[in-house]
Amino acid sequence: MPSLPIIVLRDIRFTESHGVREGERSHSQWIAVDLELTPLMDQTLVTDNLVDTIDYAQVASRVHSIGTHRTFHRLEALAREIRDTLLAEFAISSVSLFVRKLAPPIPTIHDCIGVRLIGTRDMACGSHASPHVPSLEPARFLIEQQHRFRQGRILDLAAGYGRHTLYLAQRGCSVVAIDRDPEALKTIAERARQQSLDAITVRQQDLEQHAVVNPEMFGKETFDGIIVFFYLYRPLFPALITALKPGGILLYETFLIDNHLRRHHPRRKEFCLDHNELLSLVGELRIVHYDEGEHVIQGDDQTAFTARLVAEKPVPSGDDTP
Known part of the structure; x- marks a missing residue:
């Protein structure tokens, strides 16, 4: 050959x-x-x-x-x-x-x-990656906000090679990692085994297979928290909201259109949010935190123009769910 x-x-x-x-x-x-x-x-x-x-x-x-x-x-x-x-x-x-x-x-x-x-x-x-490789380092926004999850059941959507899945599992959360890439999921499972993290479940799923998404594709009131980083497929938002338990938290960060215009990344602008678009996508959720601008996303000097959101699913009146 x-x-x-x-x-x-x-x-x-x-x-x-x-x-x-x-x-x-x-x-x-x-x-x-x-x-x-x-x-x-x-x-x-x-x-x-x-x-x-x-x-x-x-x-x-x-x-x-x-x-x-x-x-x-x-x-x-x-x-x-x-x-x-x-x-x-x-x-x-x-x-x-x-x-x-x-x-x-x-x-x-x-x-x-x-x-x-x-x-x-x-x-x-891979499992022997250098600690300086950004793909293994949690996003700065997750590090700042992880205290909100209180060791509940978390969905890591478009989990990639598991930098956030592993980070949250190491802190006591039970994490379901969903991604379309079977090799990435095998890497997560292997890292979880090496670190004796038993509360990680991996699931292969093509998130963009259908233009019309089943609103219960992730279950109904299944997760205490959902995290999405640097992934955007707009039809999924109703399913994400449905999957949150009352009082559950959605943590979301992805590129703004500014990053495409100023830094030519992502190369396709439809993968970027317009200004304030994320607020309209989360519908009924209560906004806990929202900001847009240039943020440090990893390490000390890796920045991008992003929208960052923390939103909570309202607890129905009379429901004493903590």
Whole structure:
């Protein structure tokens, strides 16, 4: 079987005011990025169709967008963001990158300062992932709001590789993780086994299979809490509301249209919320917290324009449900 090709992109350049020192951030500097990408499959060897391989121009444009639409204090953070974005958005199994600052304002350095970094899908999604990979770190908003769930039964919708499922289970919640990806769910189950977390249930489900959604697809008054992060399929909202117990909490954060317009992510604007749209989608729920804007979503320096909501399902009058 022939080996997979390595796709090489050299010297993607942009100017930006990245740096730790004030002097570095006070004026634009040239940043250059070299990439080596391994495609997921060997279609590049048997077809000349662009849809079967990786669009080099899109990759270069995405790197340029990350570099010019965000500010990083450290090259390491910029390199991690490029690595994780490319692994998430393109059909590649691994990436090797060299991010460097050309002609840095340091008299004794005459060429560049740079960071070399590698990443694979196994690293980003597997059970031995680096603690610095954002896909394993809970969203900042969940960390701030997790006290609201009081160790109840939680639905993690579009759970991915389980960063939120595991986080809540470690804190005493019983969590049902739903996702369309069977490999992601296998990873959650394996991590749960390794950590002796018995209160995790995984369920494979194509959430977008039907344009008209069964309002009881997640059950009726089944969950004390529902969390949804960076996923949006508008027809699901009635089912989410139905699935909440009286007094149950919906915690939701996803991209605003601002992120698409300013940072070109997500690439399709229908995956983003309009301003105040989330308020109209939650219907009868009582708004406990709502805000829009640029938020830190992971770590110390990963930001996005998001809408964040905490909403509670009203308890019927005369119902003493705690």
